[in-house]
Amino acid sequence: MVRVLLAEDDTAISDPLARALRREGYDVTVCDDGLAALEEAKSTPDLVVLDIGLPGLDGLEVCRRLRADGRTAPILMLTARADEVDTVVGLDAGADDYVTKPFRLAELLARVRALLRRSAPAPQADDGGGLRIDTQARRVFVDGNELQLTAKEFDLLRVLVREQGKVVGREQLMREVWETQWFGSTKTLDMHVSVLRRKLGDDASHPRFITTVRGVGFRFERPGDAA
Known part of the structure; x- marks a missing residue:
């Protein structure tokens, strides 16, 4: 129960x-x-x-x-x-x-x-590029070290990983992660992405996983994908 x-x-x-x-x-x-x-x-x-x-x-x-x-x-x-x-x-x-x-x-x-x-546990896991996501246990590891993510941070990462290589718009992220039609400021989303990046070890000038696409949203890529 x-x-x-x-x-x-x-x-x-x-x-x-x-x-x-x-x-x-x-x-x-x-x-x-x-x-x-x-x-x-x-x-x-x-x-x-x-x-x-x-x-x-x-x-x-x-x-x-x-x-x-x-x-x-x-x-x-x-x-x-x-x-x-x-x-x-x-x-x-x-x-x-x-x-x-x-x-x-x-x-x-x-x-x-x-x-x-x-x-709830999801029936899949994702590995590679120094990042491992255990979706059943809702655990995330970078270079073998477990990250402490909130539920929202985990959901954000899971959506971005699911759309790997594609740009995910801010409105889509608000809709999927917060389950709301969002027409105002996305400051809340930006703050969550910023914290998630810091936990992933992303550098703002040379992002390892999450890239900001100005005016649109965010794109997730593993190291070496662009090559």
């Missing part, structure tokens, strides 16, 4: 949401403050639904600490703030998606299903 950690201090939101998640067949644990969320996360849930305005320790700090501790479970942020800057901060802290309050229950459940689907 899929285990979901729901951290929300407003019972008017947490009670119906927990019931809905349980109707979907998930095993749900509910807590109402940030410190309790960190403690409950030690049980390694499959997904975390995290309110950004938790008492004790806010959701952003909880998210940062979970990622710093190596927790890779998808994190869905709940926020009452719709401003793009706040959203970017949440995603940069390691969240995989966000829903703005008030939200439609059906939409939130769809986001949960999408995050769980993307984090």
Whole structure:
């Protein structure tokens, strides 16, 4: 059974949401403050639904600490703030998606299903060029060293590798990785690509794997492909 950690201090939101998640067949644990969320996360849930305005320790700090501790479970942020800057901060802290309050229950459940689907093992692996991707275990190695990637970073890399040698547009990446029709700023995507590049050991002036195609998107190539 899929285990979901729901951290929300407003019972008017947490009670119906927990019931809905349980109707979907998930095993749900509910807590109402940030410190309790960190403690409950030690049980390694499959997904975390995290309110950004938790008492004790806010959701952003909880998210940062979970990622710093190596927790890779998808994190869905709940926020009452719709401003793009706040959203970017949440995603940069390691969240995989966000829903703005008030939200439609059906939409939130769809986001949960999408995050769980993307984090499920994929039936393939990819090797070569110093990079090895174990898609079943969702692990990435460069020159034999394992990288610590968030779920979003892994999904970005997987899409780029799948389209190896082709330019993948920013809108396509937003659509596939964040599962949203995106018509505004792609700063969030650019920030995630920048962090992913740094983890891969890419140099901005002489990229090893990911090349920026100005005005369009990104292209993944293994060392020696261009030759």
